[in-house]
Amino acid sequence: MRSTLINKRRLVLAGALALACVCLGVVLAHAEPEKKAEPKAAPKKLTGAELYAINCNRCHPERYATEFTSAQWKTIMTHMRVRANLPAAQAKQILKFLQEDAGN
C-alpha cells in the first residue's frame, strides 16, 4: 500500500515536472528574439541658411545679405550673438551664410 502511494506521488511529481518542462519549452519557443536596436541617424547639422531662417526672423524683419559688407556683417553678427544670446557655432554659420552674398 505504502509503496503504491509513494509510486503515485512519484508519478504525480514526474507528471508535474514534465508539464513544467513542456510549458517552459512552449514559452521559450514563442519568445521573440531581441531586436537589435537600430542606430538612430544623427540629426544632420542645420545649414547657415536654415539657422538664419530659424533665428533671424524671430525679432525683426529679415535683413538681406547684400545690405552690409562682409566686414560689417562680422561686427553686426557679434552684436547679434550677444543681444540674441545665440550659440557660438550657430552665429558663425549664419555669418558665413551672410558673407557669401554680402554687398560691396
Added chain:
Amino acid sequence: MKISSLISGATAAACVLGVALTPRAAAMISDEDFNALKSAFTNQDQRIGQLEKLHEQDQQTIQQLQQRLGETQTLATNAEQKADAAARIQPVNPIPSGTMSALHNFAMVGDAEVQFGKVQGSHSGFVFADFAPIFLFRANDNILFEAGFDVTLQNSAVSLQDNQTGNGDAGTSVSLSFAQLDYLYNDYVTLVAGYMVLPLGTYSERTAGWLNKIPDDPLAVDFLPGAGVGAQFRGALPVSNSGQMVTYAVYGANGPSSIDGSGRATTVDADGNTIPNISLNGNVGVNSDGSSGNLNGNPSGGGRVGWFYPWKAHYDIELGVSGQAGPWDSGGHELWSAAVVDAAVHIGPYAEVKGEYINTWQQTTDAGTIRARGWWIQAAYKLAGLNLDMPVVNDLELVSRYDGVNNGLGTTTDRVTAGLVYYLTNTLLLEGDYEWLHSRGPDALPSNGFVVQLSYGF
C-alpha cells in the same frame, strides 16, 4: 687625220657648248616660281622689320622693369630698416591677433521714428519720436563695444508768473540707452560690463522702433529697469543639432535707488508734487553731488533662463523666467525685486504671439510692500499668409495687444490696441494703431488715442 681632228674639234665645241649652256638651262625658272620666291623674300623682309620693332619694345620694357626693381629694392631696404627699428621697441601691451582694419571694424546701426498722434485731452501733432543710433566697434573676434543713444526733441520748460510753466524753444535730449563692453570668453560664456541692457523678460533686449509693431511700449515694462550699471555673464547652450537651445544670463548691478534716500514709498519734489520715491535705473555709480559709489551700498543680482525650441524654420516656441532682487533704499534695508515670465510662439512665417507677465515687489517703511504688476499679450498676422497675391495686401500685417497693469498705488489700467503695419521695405515700416484705455485711480491715463508712425531701421 683631219676628219678626226674635225670630229675632235666638234666634240670639244659641243662639250664647251654643253657646259656653257647647262647653267643657263638650270637658271631658267618659271614665272610662277620666281614670283613665289619674290613674295617669300618680301614677307621675310617684313617679318624682320617686325622683329626689330619687337626687340626695341622689349628693350624698353626691360629698362622699365629694371627701374621698378630698383624702386622695389629701395622700399625693401626701407621696410627692413623700419622692421629693425620696430624690433628694438618692445610693445607694452600685447598686439591683438587678427587683421585690423580701422574702418571696417566699426558699424552703425539703429533706427529713427517720426510720429503723428493724438491722445485724449491734447491736440494732435507731429512728433520726432526718436533717433536711436547704435555704435558698434569690434576690436577683434572676441571684443565688441556697443553703445546706443536716444536723441529726441522736447520743448524746454519756461517758468512763468504765478508759478506756471510754459513751453519754450525746442531742445534736444540725448540719453544713453546702453553702453557695454562684450568679451566673448569662449563659445558658451560672454562677459558683459557697463551700462547693460538687463535680461528681465525679452522686451527690453529686443525693442527698437522698427522692431516694435506697435509704437507704444507695453505698460507693464515701465515697472522694470531696462538697463543697469554692472557686469553680466551670458551665453547659450545648444541642445542637439535641431536649433534648440538653453540660454542663460546672470548679472550683478547697482540696482534701483531711493530718490530721497529713505525707504518711504513717495517723496515730494520742489514743486510740491508727490512722486514715487524709487528710481529704477538711476543708480549709476556717480551721484548728483559728484560723489561716486552705489547709493544703497549693496548690489542687486538677477538673471534669466530661457528655452528655445524650433520644430522647423518659422515654427518655434521660446519660454523664459527672469528676476532681480536687491536693496533700494540708502540704508539697504528695503528690498526691491521682480519676476518675469516671458513666452513667444511663431506659427509659420506669418503668425506670432508673445507676451510677458511682470510682477514687482517694493518693500517700504510706510506703505508696506508695493506690488506693481501687469501683463501683456500681443498677436500679429501677416496678410501674405492668405496667399491673395495682391501687392499692398501682401505687405500688411495686422497686430493687436492687450495690456493690463496695476501700479500698486491704486491705479489700474486696461488697454486694447489694434493696429496695422505696412512694410514699405523690410526696414521701413508705416505703423498705425488705435488704443482704447480704461484707467482708474490717482494716476489714471488718458482714455483713448491714436498714433501713426514711420519707422526706419538701418
